[in-house]
Amino acid sequence: ISVIKMMQKGQMYGHTGVFDFFNYTGGFYVPFLGPGQKDMFTLCYNIPRTAKELKFAFPMIKETATSLVWRYQIQTVSPDRNQGVITHFGYFKMNTRKFTQLNLSNYPVQSVCWIRFSAFNPDNPQERAWFAPVRGPAFAKQSGGIIEVSE
Numbered sequence: 001i002s003v004i005k006m007m008q009k010g011q012m013y014g015h016t017g018v019f020d021f022f023n024y025t026g027g028f029y030v031p032f033l034g035p036g037q038k039d040m041f042t043l044c045y046n047i048p049r050t051a052k053e054l055k056f057a058f059p060m061i062k063e064t065a066t067s068l069v070w071r072y073q074i075q076t077v078s079p080d081r082n083q084g085v086i087t088h089f090g091y092f093k094m095n096t097r098k099f100t101q102l103n104l105s106n107y108p109v110q111s112v113c114w115i116r117f118s119a120f121n122p123d124n125p126q127e128r129a130w131f132a133p134v135r136g137p138a139f140a141k142q143s144g145g146i147i148e149v150s151e
Contacts, residue, residue, distance in 0.1 A: 023061060031059070054103070054104035060095060060097065065094070
């Protein structure tokens with residue numbers, strides 16, 4: 001039970017002043033569940049090669065955390081593979097009454113190198129929280145040199 005308490009106190013992610021924002025109820029014991037994830041007690045670190053959709057589920061957030069800005073960052077192999085990889089950014093809103101489902105299926109699963117989620121305080125962007133990146137099926141396919149990773 002002490003592991004659950006550690007997770008609820010924010011020890012599954014790094015932060016600089018943004019913490020204690022999840023409402024771990026309704027079967028959620030980790031900050032998010034990855035595509036097809038059945039283990040509710042282990043953080044998702046890899047997207048299975050067999051995944052058909054990129055859907056992530058997040059627990060409810062506390063009322064005190066509604067002002068946080070949530071962001072995803074996803075790196076994909078370019079469609080023609082001649083341009084290396086492309087990093088995309090997007091923002092999403094979390095819910096206080098039900099779990100949040102983030103559907104990133106507009107990105108082809110097999111081209112995903114990694115995905116990372118973070119949250120920050122809009123009044124002071126230095127106050128933020130970030131999660132370990134989730135490795136995708138295309139991780140390290142473009143190894144062997146320095147490549148540009150921004151759009």
